[in-house]
Amino acid sequence: MRQQDMNRDWIATAATLSQALPYMQRYAGATVVIKLGGHAMGSEEAMEEFARDVVLMQQVGVNPVIVHGGGPMINQMLDKLAIKSDFVDGKRVTDTATVEVVEMVLSGKVNKWIVQAINRQGGRAVGLSGKDASLMTCDQDAPELGLVGTPAHVDPSILRTLFDANTIPVIAPLGAGRNGETLNVNGDTAAGAIAAALTADRLLLLTDVSGVKDKDGNVVTEMTPDQIAVMTADGTIAGGMIPKTRTALDAIAGGVRAVVILDGRAPNACLLELFTDHGAGSLIRTPR
Numbered sequence: 334m335r336q337q338d339m340n341r342d343w344i345a346t347a348a349t350l351s352q353a354l355p356y357m358q359r360y361a362g363a364t365v366v367i368k369l370g371g372h373a374m375g376s377e378e379a380m381e382e383f384a385r386d387v388v389l390m391q392q393v394g395v396n397p398v399i400v401h402g403g404g405p406m407i408n409q410m411l412d413k414l415a416i417k418s419d420f421v422d423g424k425r426v427t428d429t430a431t432v433e434v435v436e437m438v439l440s441g442k443v444n445k446w447i448v449q450a451i452n453r454q455g456g457r458a459v460g461l462s463g464k465d466a467s468l469m470t471c472d473q474d475a476p477e478l479g480l481v482g483t484p485a486h487v488d489p490s491i492l493r494t495l496f497d498a499n500t501i502p503v504i505a506p507l508g509a510g511r512n513g514e515t516l517n518v519n520g521d522t523a524a525g526a527i528a529a530a531l532t533a534d535r536l537l538l539l540t541d542v543s544g545v546k547d548k549d550g551n552v553v554t555e556m557t558p559d560q561i562a563v564m565t566a567d568g569t570i571a572g573g574m575i576p577k578t579r580t581a582l583d584a585i586a587g588g589v590r591a592v593v594i595l596d597g598r599a600p601n602a603c604l605l606e607l608f609t610d611h612g613a614g615s616l617i618r619t620p621r
Contacts, residue, residue, distance in 0.1 A: 349609075356608040361394035363534035364496075365607070366589075368524035369447065370402035371541040372598045384450035386603050387501060391456060395607070396496045399451075399458075399503045400527060402520035403443035410438050427480040427517045435517050436462075439505040447503045458501040463508040463523060464515065466491035471508035471516045482508050482516030484523060487530035525580040529587025536584050537606060538577055539597030544615035545574060555616045558582050581617045591618035 373383045390397045407425075411418045411434055419426040427435065444460040451458035463469025463484070468491055471482030495502045506523035508516045521538060528536040544552040545561075548569050553560075561578050564570045570578055574594075581592035595602050595614035605613040 353608040357393045360390075360534065360607055362396070363394075364396045364398065364528075364531050365390065365535045365537065365603075366398045366400060366524055366528035366531065366533045367537045367539065367603060368400050368402070368521055369539055370404075370520060370597070371539055373539055373602075374401070374403070374443075380446065380450045381454070382601065383603075384447070384454045384456070386601055387451055388454040388456035389604065390607065391499075391501060397501055398492060398527065398531070398533075399447060399501065400506060400520060400524035401439075401443055401447055401503065402506070403439050406443055407435055407438045410434050421475075421478055424474070424478055424481055424519060425517060426478055429480065432480045432515050432517055436505075436507055436515055439507060444503055444505045451501055451503070456501055457499060458503050459495060460503045460505070461491070462505040463518060467509070468492070468504070469508040469518070469523065469526065471510055471518060473510055473516060480510075480514065480516050482510060482518050484508060484518065484526035487526050489527065489530045492527075492531065519576070521577055521580040525584040525587070525589075525592075528584050528589045528592075532588040532590075533584075534590045535607070536581070536589050536592045537603055538580065538592065538594050539602065540577065540594060540614075541596075541598060542574070542594075543596045544594055545570060545578065545617075553615050554612060555618075557620055558585060558617065561617060578617070585617065585619060591616055593617070 373379050387397050416430055416434060418431055440462050448458040448460040467488050469484050470486040472485045474481045474483055492502050506518040506520045508518045510516050547553050561582060577594055584592050593606055593614050593616050595606055599605060599613045602613045605611055
């Protein structure tokens, strides 16, 4: 008969699972939209960990939806093809040649990489873009940006069909214009619009920072939309954090219960946020 001494790590693991039960019960049947980018897409190992976490989320009853970026990979392909790319206010200026590369990289390469990673962990994932099943109809942004759009209407019916089939949607942030043209959409903006259309319980924005910080550089673990407005007005929230907090506010106004600007560099960041007291970033929601 095989015998083993009790190992402290095993005991801690069992305790963690036991303590997670109330959170698993809380999120059973909930929809969680995750904007994937940054560190979690930086290596095969990070992607494998992320995919395992997503499959675990689904296993305990969560309906996860993945919306992904892919900016660095787009830049690499544009450089390889000698296509010049400029940015205005953080948005890529997208002409016809550029949008073809964006679609090729996002839908053809990055999307399938994530789908395969989830499938390897025992999940069932399907890749699509905002153009599929009229998921995301967009209006074109400022003319100087070219083929860049903002979601005007999101039809989440295809996503609900996938939930019913126990399938995880993985969405590339491309939309269809009013005349059928392909439009490049900011990944955070797309995730926020999709989360609002689903009335998601959580929108998790994975970043490469520890969260929203106060004037002293400390992470603010929980905040309200009013506090966001004050911190933006006095310059505490600045730079690249502004579009993320704006996405959070728009999502909450659209019906999302709460948004978390999450440190994607933390191991198992999504699980930490959903299933532990600790969390892994800044939670934004209206006062209860």
